[in-house]
Amino acid sequence: QKIVLATGNSGKVKEFTQLFQAMNVTIVPQKELGVTDVPETGTTFIENAIIKARHAARLTGLPAIADDSGLVVNALGGAPGIYSARFAGEQATDSDNIQLLLSRLQDEADRRAHFICTLAFMRHGDDPVPLISEGHWHGVITHELDGAGGFGYDPVFYIPTQERTAAQLDRQVKNQLSHRGKAMSFLLENMRQTFA
Numbered sequence: 001q002k003i004v005l006a007t008g009n010s011g012k013v014k015e016f017t018q019l020f021q022a023m024n025v026t027i028v029p030q031k032e033l034g035v036t037d038v039p040e041t042g043t044t045f046i047e048n049a050i051i052k053a054r055h056a057a058r059l060t061g062l063p064a065i066a067d068d069s070g071l072v073v074n075a076l077g078g079a080p081g082i083y084s085a086r087f088a089g090e091q092a093t094d095s096d097n098i099q100l101l102l103s104r105l106q107d108e109a110d111r112r113a114h115f116i117c118t119l120a121f122m123r124h125g126d127d128p129v130p131l132i133s134e135g136h137w138h139g140v141i142t143h144e145l146d147g148a149g150g151f152g153y154d155p156v157f158y159i160p161t162q163e164r165t166a167a168q169l170d171r172q173v174k175n176q177l178s179h180r181g182k183a184m185s186f187l188l189e190n191m192r193q194t195f196a
């Protein structure tokens with residue numbers, strides 16, 4: 001059984017490949033099937049996840065899973081939130097986004113933040129009852145980058161219980177603790193019924 005992974009983010013592809021290892025399904029990144037990014041016009045994580053999953057499922061005729069995620073920073077009133085990938089502009093790189101985040105928090109003592117991951121799984125492009133799940137991961141924003149693993153904001157996301165940034169964790173450990181790992185464990189439970 002094939003499922004199209006409705007993301008253009010290679011960091012997410014690596015994490016999902018590992019997260020799906022326990023399931024008897026083949027995950028195919030949308031790029032390999034010629035699916036390009038769809039505009040994320042929603043105003044919530046859930047809406048955007050559904051938009052991306054529906055787009056990939058309709059174009060490929062396969063079941064699709066999409067991930068809409070982002071970083072919610074307390075001192076910034078929840079920003080960058082759903083705009084995390086384009087915080088520093090439409091063409092922003094991870095490094096641009098991190099620099100902007102650190103500059104916005106320069107004189108800020110409250111450095112609490114959390115990642116949110118919302119997943120949408122659609123059995124087909126017109127599935128009226130998509131499976132939705134969400135996971136959160138709490139941490140604090142550092143003053144400097146540390147670590148070479150992960151992607152996105154991982155080098156500045158510090159997890160006090162691990163005494164490390166997310167970019168310093170092994171992928172397997174990150175997947176056990178992260179917003180994405182938590183959202184996936186709920187989804188996998190429910191998908192087992194679909195693929196049993």
Ligand code: ITT
Pocket residue numbers: 006007008009012037040052067068069070071084085094097115150151152153154166178180
């Ligand atoms: P797709 O929409 O194609 O999946 P994207 O990168 O545009 O790729 P999002 O719109 O969901 O994805 O934006 C999520 C952003 O939030 C992502 O680009 C990172 O900057 C950040 N992010 C999400 N999960 C993260 C994680 O596990 N570690 C670090 N940063 C993360």
